[in-house]
Amino acid sequence: MAFITEQWLLVSILGVLAAALIFVESRKGGAALSHHEVTRLVNSDQAVVVDVREAKEFSTGHIVDAINIPFAKLADRHTELNKHREKTLIVADKMGQHAGAAGKILKDKGFTVSRLQGGMSEWQGQNLPVVK
Template sequence: MNFFIFVSEQWLLFSILIALIFLLIIYEKDKGGKQLGPHELVSLINSEEAVLIDLRPLDEFRSGHISGAINIPHTKLNSRHVELQQHVDKIVVLADKYGQHSGSSGKLLSDLGYNVRRLNGGMVEWRDQNMPVVKGT
């Protein structure tokens, strides 16, 4: 009950707080590159406009990944991003398990000059859409 009294008495302050939270969510959502769905990713890969980086650990990568993906675990991206220099003219699409690491990794690559996108929902969404995966390395 005290919450509603506070909101009614401090409605301007509460409105500013809600607006700031909304802006923070928008900023965090887009800071690591725009998101794209599985079918958009397939189109980019088929047209050879994109390179796919799988940010999951090697054991998860080997258990099933998108064909043509390059495995660079998100914990090693800072030291291994030089491997991507040959793809600087392409769109770099980042995929991980759920999409939780692609934002910070995308920010790093964006700051280095790469055109970054993120697979919305990660590999979980990819599999939920019954998209193909390959096993091994």
């Protein structure tokens, strides 16, 4: 505690740098979209949902017309998404833990990517429709 009070300037700089790093890293996976924005984009045929959960979780409930490519296989199977290259890919996972990393993989492959804010748990928490 004494270090923090004596070196408050260094601690402040560290805090600002940590916040900047978090901000930059979160943007690499695409912007986070609310369920309202996702619904609007999908309904207007401007976006496709890519669900990166495992097949077992996907089968318990997913967004209509979502494409399931598990996160562990995304780097190998990204070519399946080439027919949707002109659309925004919206990455959905369980709670947002893999969406950023999956979005970065897809962005590096040349896709336009966004993330479903809160993942499928938020989608289902809002009582939005899912297909089983």
